[in-house]
Amino acid sequence: MFRGKKSYWWFQLLGWGGFFLMHLFFAWFYGKLDDTAERSLFFARALSFVSIGIIMTHVMRIFIRKLNLLNHNIGIQVVNFMLLSFITALLCGLVEHQLFDYFSLFTSREIELLKKRGVWLMSFNSTISWCIYMFLWNAVYLIYHYERDYQQQQIDTLQLKAVVRELELKTIKSNINPHFIFNALNSIRALVDENPERAREAITELSNILRSSITMHRTETVMLKNELDIVEDYLALEQVRFEDRLAVRFDIDHTILDKQIPPMMLQTLVENAIKHGIGREVKGGVVSIGASLKNNLIELCVRNTGRLTNNNGHTGFGLNSIRDRLKLLYPGRSGFEIRQLTPEMVEAKIELPA
Incomplete structure (x- = not known):
């Protein structure tokens, strides 16, 4: 007592x-x-x-x-x-x-x-x-x-911001993938003689991606439109490398382009789809990016040709960073799921408060 x-x-x-x-x-x-x-x-x-x-x-x-x-x-x-x-x-x-x-x-x-x-x-x-x-x-x-x-709430908020900053800095390192940069530069080098105009565009696309990766720690969220611009630049560079083996589809609700989402989160899903999906398929495949508003939640969906394994379904810093960032930024109000949608198609889905 x-x-x-x-x-x-x-x-x-x-x-x-x-x-x-x-x-x-x-x-x-x-x-x-x-x-x-x-x-x-x-x-x-x-x-x-x-x-x-x-x-x-x-x-x-x-x-x-x-x-x-x-x-x-x-x-x-x-x-x-x-x-x-x-x-x-x-x-x-x-x-x-x-x-x-x-x-x-x-x-x-x-x-x-x-x-x-x-x-x-x-x-x-x-x-x-x-x-x-x-x-x-x-x-x-x-x-x-x-x-x-x-x-206590003020202390927790400060601690959350510190953890988010640290996590985002780690995410920066993961997003500046040396293999991707190496492949992109090789693709650009091949274009210099064949298609100089496309080579200049590719350099600009690579520059945009690197700039976004370096500056992402300055803000907790970005507009969906800005994130999609980075995704488009990334996919454009990968299409130079994969050529006909990579088909890209977009299904975007344009009424939510001004909604805020964590930076480089959608790009991480797309990179995971290319690396563990299209990159392992001899004939290549399709990457489909969707964004919509359902039940007052922003739904980001990336589907790719491939098969889900433990290596690309539950492990890896990229996907783990998505889970951790969602947990920190939207505790109890967000969701992340990656599953085998069909025998030939993998789906990764993120739900965020609108």
Whole structure:
């Protein structure tokens, strides 16, 4: 029962201790401590009152934690706290009456009122006073937890940004694939004599990809349109290498081109499709890129000719980085799945909040 953080017990002792000292000051100021009998009665009643307050508020805290009252919305919290405060105050009033009666701590005036009004009416009057104290205690408890949760949220946000930055920097290294750059440069070299105009275009496409990879850590999201531009540049370079072995299809909902998505995420899926799908097929195949809005979720879908294996389905830094980034950026609000859609077609799908 008496387990808890040290800070909680310090607040309990300081709060109820301050309440005791306040009553002690007023008792001294009005001369109620001059008489030995009155002084003894005051200390006995005050200590009983403080003991009841500490024990009952701690029991109330246990109920708050067990029932997870702090996890509801603010309206439900207020109603629950008011109801809990009243019930606790009623119990405090009854316990106080029984304790005072057992130890004969009632004053002569209170004994007369008991005879006139009865036990329940006196207990009710005491409950009203206890209600005020319980409401105050719960208000302080609620404000403290809101402030603490807000500070923790700020710390978590800063930590999240730091982790995202670190993860994105690692993703940069994975996206600047030396094999891809080597293949692209070889393709461009072959075009220099055969098709100089296409070689210049390929250099521009490679430059765009490298620039995007290097600058992606500066922002958490980019417009879908900008991401598609990079994907198109990447596929254009790969088509120089694969020629007729690579067919590309786009199925894009143009109404969502201004939606924000994490940078280089769609490009990573396309690169995975080329590397583990088309690159392993002797006859090549098709890469299909889709983007649509379904159930208020942005759905990014990449399909490619090939067969799903453990190597390209669940492992590899590229796909793992997608899972980690989604988890960090949209906890519980995103999804990522890669599956064998048909015997000849693999599908990778990402769902993001719109």
